[in-house]
Amino acid sequence: MKFPYTFVAFLIMATSVLSAQKKEVSLEEIWSGSFRQERLQSLQSLNNGEEYVVMNRNPEAGSVSIDIYSYKTGKKTRTLLDSKDLSEIESFQSFKFSDDENKILLSTEIEPIYRRSSREVVHIYDVASKKLTKVSDDKIQEASFSPDNSKLAYVFENNIYILDLKSMERTQVTMDGEINSIINGITDWVYEEEFSFVKAFAWNPTGEKIAFLRFDESAVPEFSMDLFGKDLYPTQQVFKYPKAGESNSEVSLHMYDVEANSSEEIKLGDYADFYIPRIKWSSKDMLLSVQVLNRHQNNLDLIFVNAENNEASVVLNETDKAYVDITDNLTFLEDNSFIWTSEKDGWNHIYHYAEDGKLINQITSGQWEVTKYYGYDKKAKRIYFQSTENGSVNRDVYSIKPNGKSKTRLTAKDGTNSADFSADYTYFINTFTNVNTPPVYTLHKAKDGKQVREILNNNELLKNNEAYQFSPKELSSIEVNGNELNMWTIKPANFDENKKYPVLMFQYSGPGSQSVSNTYFGSNDYWYQLLANKGYMIVCIDGRGTGFKGADFKKVTYQELGKFEVEDQIAAAKQLAEKSYVDADRIGIWGWSYGGFMSTNAILKGNDVFSMAIAVAPVTSWRFYDTVYTERYMRTPQENASGYDENSPLSHADKLEGDYLLIHGGGDDNVHVQNTMRMVEELVQANKQFDWAIYPDRNHGIYGGNTRLHLYQMMTDFILEKL
Numbered sequence: 001m002k003f004p005y006t007f008v009a010f011l012i013m014a015t016s017v018l019s020a021q022k023k024e025v026s027l028e029e030i031w032s033g034s035f036r037q038e039r040l041q042s043l044q045s046l047n048n049g050e051e052y053v054v055m056n057r058n059p060e061a062g063s064v065s066i067d068i069y070s071y072k073t074g075k076k077t078r079t080l081l082d083s084k085d086l087s088e089i090e091s092f093q094s095f096k097f098s099d100d101e102n103k104i105l106l107s108t109e110i111e112p113i114y115r116r117s118s119r120e121v122v123h124i125y126d127v128a129s130k131k132l133t134k135v136s137d138d139k140i141q142e143a144s145f146s147p148d149n150s151k152l153a154y155v156f157e158n159n160i161y162i163l164d165l166k167s168m169e170r171t172q173v174t175m176d177g178e179i180n181s182i183i184n185g186i187t188d189w190v191y192e193e194e195f196s197f198v199k200a201f202a203w204n205p206t207g208e209k210i211a212f213l214r215f216d217e218s219a220v221p222e223f224s225m226d227l228f229g230k231d232l233y234p235t236q237q238v239f240k241y242p243k244a245g246e247s248n249s250e251v252s253l254h255m256y257d258v259e260a261n262s263s264e265e266i267k268l269g270d271y272a273d274f275y276i277p278r279i280k281w282s283s284k285d286m287l288l289s290v291q292v293l294n295r296h297q298n299n300l301d302l303i304f305v306n307a308e309n310n311e312a313s314v315v316l317n318e319t320d321k322a323y324v325d326i327t328d329n330l331t332f333l334e335d336n337s338f339i340w341t342s343e344k345d346g347w348n349h350i351y352h353y354a355e356d357g358k359l360i361n362q363i364t365s366g367q368w369e370v371t372k373y374y375g376y377d378k379k380a381k382r383i384y385f386q387s388t389e390n391g392s393v394n395r396d397v398y399s400i401k402p403n404g405k406s407k408t409r410l411t412a413k414d415g416t417n418s419a420d421f422s423a424d425y426t427y428f429i430n431t432f433t434n435v436n437t438p439p440v441y442t443l444h445k446a447k448d449g450k451q452v453r454e455i456l457n458n459n460e461l462l463k464n465n466e467a468y469q470f471s472p473k474e475l476s477s478i479e480v481n482g483n484e485l486n487m488w489t490i491k492p493a494n495f496d497e498n499k500k501y502p503v504l505m506f507q508y509s510g511p512g513s514q515s516v517s518n519t520y521f522g523s524n525d526y527w528y529q530l531l532a533n534k535g536y537m538i539v540c541i542d543g544r545g546t547g548f549k550g551a552d553f554k555k556v557t558y559q560e561l562g563k564f565e566v567e568d569q570i571a572a573a574k575q576l577a578e579k580s581y582v583d584a585d586r587i588g589i590w591g592w593s594y595g596g597f598m599s600t601n602a603i604l605k606g607n608d609v610f611s612m613a614i615a616v617a618p619v620t621s622w623r624f625y626d627t628v629y630t631e632r633y634m635r636t637p638q639e640n641a642s643g644y645d646e647n648s649p650l651s652h653a654d655k656l657e658g659d660y661l662l663i664h665g666g667g668d669d670n671v672h673v674q675n676t677m678r679m680v681e682e683l684v685q686a687n688k689q690f691d692w693a694i695y696p697d698r699n700h701g702i703y704g705g706n707t708r709l710h711l712y713q714m715m716t717d718f719i720l721e722k723l
Helices: 005-021 027-032 189-194 459-465 523-533 551-555 564-577 594-605 627-634 641-646 649-655 674-685 707-722
Strands: 051-058 063-070 076-082 094-097 103-112 118-126 132-134 141-145 151-156 159-164 170-172 182-184 201-203 209-216 222-227 235-240 250-257 262-266 274-281 287-294 299-306 311-319 338-342 349-353 359-362 370-377 382-387 396-400 416-421 427-434 437-445 451-456 473-480 483-490 501-506 537-542 582-592 612-616 659-665 691-695
Touching: 027 523, 027 707, 103 141, 118 141, 141 201, 151 201, 159 209, 189 627, 201 274, 209 274, 250 274, 338 370, 349 370, 370 416, 382 416, 396 416, 437 459, 473 564, 483 523, 483 564, 501 523, 501 564, 523 537, 523 707, 537 564, 564 582, 564 594, 582 594, 582 707, 594 612, 594 649, 594 659, 612 707, 649 674, 659 674, 659 707, 674 691, 691 707
Parallel strands: 501 537, 501 582, 582 612, 612 659, 659 691
Antiparallel strands: 051 063, 063 076, 094 103, 103 118, 118 132, 141 151, 151 159, 159 170, 182 209, 201 209, 209 250, 222 235, 250 262, 274 287, 287 299, 299 311, 338 349, 349 359, 370 382, 382 396, 416 427, 427 437, 437 451, 473 483, 483 537
16 A cells, blocks of 8 residues: 555654654652562461461551451451551561461661661560560560560570560570670671571570570671761771681580570581581471581581480581582471482582482482572472573473472463462462563462462553653673673664664673573663663673573682683673674773672773773772682682782773773772772872762662762763763
8 A cells, every 4th residue: 555755754753753752761760769660568478378468558657567468369358467556666667477477576676787687676566465565675686486486586785585475584595795706696797798697596496495606706807997977076887807818707506405594515526617607497396407618618518416415417518619509498398308409410400318318319400500499398299499491591480299200380471480489389479570571470379380360560660661762671692702691782762773882881790690681670771771862782791600501600710700701791892892883982881899890800901892981889809808708709818819819900900091980888898998999099000090989988789868869870971971
């Protein structure tokens, strides 16, 4: 069919007008929450397996409620607790059930300490009587009910206490707790950060014993940070921080007998300079599992401790030529056989062991990774897990029998699927997202994955985003240094291959990480859309050392952090420079934390391809970072000086040719601002001009008030001016 010329011209004009009406995103919108995603807050299953609870906030009333919903219908069945009905407190920030769900711990006045730790005022809510009881006038840590709810254990000023909930009598379990010296029942800084846990005590299933860790950090060197605040004089935060090669806390395991009110140290074996990254009670009331890891982190013993006589024996040993990863996947079955995950065949898979540590069988296998272990349903005799079997950028939920047979894919859509199972494994709530879809929450039957209903979606966000000139995030791959690397690209709107575009590369690149995944936009992606609207191509590539492509791919960077990962980013940038639509003279790179270490190295070692770099909170020498993380991948500086120094940006400051912006938070307890100060000095002495900024008192996340907006405005202006 032919159209008259005037009609075609009208169509062209109308299309141009519609295109012109598309909005461009602003930094103010991004950091004010305009693109906030709807989520299910604090969702957890009730013991009956038929209902789940969600913490809902009522901004207008200023109240918080714990509401109960039916899995089957999705309708709210009742409100368990509403803060507006409590006279003693106005609100609460988090909650935790007792095992029988008859009592609830409510946390208020939460005071963050480090990444995972906090102090808080805790109240106990009795569901039947609706009575609220304050645990202590002091801010305490890691409050935990005994299995029969008769007692509450917690930590205050590095000592463990037990509160009898009937008599309200308080017993002090440990006496030697002292700030920056002795810690009982909670972890030190490096355990919290790198082994990802704070609570270091556990009731046994009958409530007769409490196993706990004690940290003697008196020999650990202190690190201090000046915090400027708003007072006339700054304050100083001093804490124990073991840098690579320095002394760690001496950790020991202790068993407390509740009735006898006495503790005994458990002799685990002939170990020197070791870690205890996990303790967990087994299915037997008096059998504790303990994981002991050597300092090199390449030899892990699983030890069983008999709490009746406190004797310890090794039941499983895991070794690796590089390092053994610590997980939370250890699960005990009714017969006290146990589920374990391991990379010993080159990929992370599930194994089943007898109580004595003998292998029953390898449950999963193949050139793909188990990424989450969800649990075991003893009735259906099925194990539930998440994996990359459908591609390393994707995640799917599966079930399988313990004998490794009858594997069933329970999710249907390609993208990232993650599950939250009901207590009895009848249902699971699936969270699905891909590059085109913000999170969608749906209810499924665990038996076959059949969808029951949709719970929550982000259609309003999608509708909102239609008004903007957003470009798709394109997933692809690129062959670099003999490896097929995952890659995503965001191109400018109305991309024209006959034009040349500047490129900004983003990466993180830390061991086992992933930045290229089949997921929807996050805050940074909206920032990339802003840059794309201004004519920039944004590219992200996961190089060697990143995760979910097998142990060899991940561990190739062992003892050489900053070598192969940087080589891959440089080689990828050179490939991009060969594209007809890429302006080879305008390729930049940026990253945060490990990514800042990478972007700094990239502009120094790759000064012939990168013309600009931004580094936020970067490590500039692994000698400045903590023992657990750094030595896992590098061993100690005493053993591997060349690995530390040859790949340190400090050793290559004289190579800077392009434009470089260096940013750090002055109150960063994780990657210390020392890293940036040393980099500044090396650049100054090399007579290299650069830009830099320090955000006073801000931690590793550099946020609070208008901080993020200011930070991203600074980076945007730098990119627009320099790239």
